[in-house]
Amino acid sequence: QKEVEQNSGPLSVPEGAIASLNCTYSDRGSQSFFWYRQYSGKSPELIMFIYSNGDKEDGRFTAQLNKASQYVSLLIRDSQPSDSATYLCAVSGTYKYIFGTGTRLKVLA
Amino acid sequence: GAVVSQHPSWVICKSGTSVKIECRSLDFQATTMFWYRQFPKQSLMLMATSNEGSKATYEQGVEKDKFLINHASLTLSTLTVTSAHPEDSSFYICSARSPDQETQYFGPGTRLLVL
Numbered sequence: 001q002k003e004v005e006q007n008s009g010p011l012s013v014p015e016g017a018i019a020s021l022n023c024t025y026s027d028r029g030s031q032s033f034f035w036y037r038q039y040s041g042k043s044p045e046l047i048m049f050i051y052s053n054g055d056k057e058d059g060r061f062t063a064q065l066n067k068a069s070q071y072v073s074l075l076i077r078d079s080q081p082s083d084s085a086t087y088l089c090a091v092s093g094t095y096k097y098i099f100g101t102g103t104r105l106k107v108l109a
Numbered sequence: 110g111a112v113v114s115q116h117p118s119w120v121i122c123k124s125g126t127s128v129k130i131e132c133r134s135l136d137f138q139a140t141t142m143f144w145y146r147q148f149p150k151q152s153l154m155l156m157a158t159s160n161e162g163s164k165a166t167y168e169q170g171v172e173k174d175k176f177l178i179n180h181a182s183l184t185l186s187t188l189t190v191t192s193a194h195p196e197d198s199s200f201y202i203c204s205a206r207s208p209d210q211e212t213q214y215f216g217p218g219t220r221l222l223v224l
Binding site for chain 2: 042045100
């Protein structure tokens with residue numbers, strides 16, 4: 001079982017819709033969770049981090065964490081074509097991050 | 110915000126030569142930096158964890174004598190690819206751990222092409 005799992009996609013949504021990206025992790029002791037966005041040919045950039053169960057909102061982005069289910073998600077409201085990218089979920093381990101393989105999001109104009 | 114730079118942004122070299130890549134945290138001190146490699150359309154692969162003032166910790170399968178890492182100061186880590194071969198051509202990305210030890214910020218990456 002992979003430590004951090006994401007559906008590779010592509011996930012296609014129409015412009016203006018809500019994009020929902022999901023991630024599961026295996027280490028129940030994980031404490032910190034991160035979402036990064038990576039455009040093709042570029043390095044990852046941090047979008048959000050979440051430590052506590054529940055929702056955390058930042059502009060059009062909402063991160064949701066459910067530690068009991070070992071599940072973290074990212075919602076993007078009012079999706080724009082510029083949101084088209086690969087979204088990486090990362091879970092903080094003892095000394096390093098464990099990254100998922102990423103979900104490719106396509107927002108269709 | 111936290112800014113991490115890398116230099117050079119891209120490099121082309123001949124097979125057998127060595128290439129040094131610098132990673133700098135510009136507005137914070139980073140006791141820990143990480144080096145990743147990413148092949149086209151593949152996920153990030155952690156190569157090593159670089160700790161200031163001590164030896165790097167390499168991931169399984171990464172040759173420490175081929176990928177030399179030095180973290181001599183709190184704002185600079187270097188990765189040297191020694192005796193580069195075409196199969197070393199890749200996108201090398203560093204990241205620096207924030208002072209609160211929780212968040213990683215990535216540099217813009219270095220694209221290496223070995224001919």
